[in-house]
Amino acid sequence: MQTPKSRVYVLCDSESRVLRLEGEYSLPADLTGWTKIDEGYGDRFSLAQSHYLDKPLYDGAILRYKLVDSVLVERTAEEIEADKAALPKPEPTAEDDTNAMMVDHEYRLTLLELGLNE
Incomplete structure (x- = not known):
């Protein structure tokens, strides 16, 4: 019997910044508002929080990634700096x-x- 593929989902804010990233093992029961971005085999997909991205999801208190056409993209330095400047x-x-x-x-x-x- 073949092992089913693990799925990777993201939850984004209104500006498509990635708030959360979950793999198969930690998927919430209700995926309303989540977007499936990938699927495959192994820890990268099953344990996506710690194995899917090259860098941490957050840069301090700032979101590092955004979703563009169903693909995770690292936000530019200018976008990150603008968010830092907007912090209270x-x-x-x-x-x-x-x-x-x-x-x-x-x-x-x-x-x-x-x-x-x-």
């Missing part, structure tokens, strides 16, 4: 607040020492 700026940490207070304190002390506190 992180909130200041407690350390950032403390450093800002220390700088302000040093500034005020310097003004006092120079007699410019009026």
Whole structure:
């Protein structure tokens, strides 16, 4: 008896960026919204999350691949940089607040020492 082929599916966002990639062993029960992109034998197809792509699916917090005409394509450096620029700026940490207070304190002390506190 021949082993059936393993399938590879992707889930994309509205801009065709690949959010998830799953092989046969980890396919969700409901494939609504998923696109089949390949099938074959071996770990590349069965364990697609770790064996299908040359690079990780994400570049930090940014999606690295997109789907173009049912083919996975690595996004350009410009596309990735545009996504990085659009990320929300992180909130200041407690350390950032403390450093800002220390700088302000040093500034005020310097003004006092120079007699410019009026």
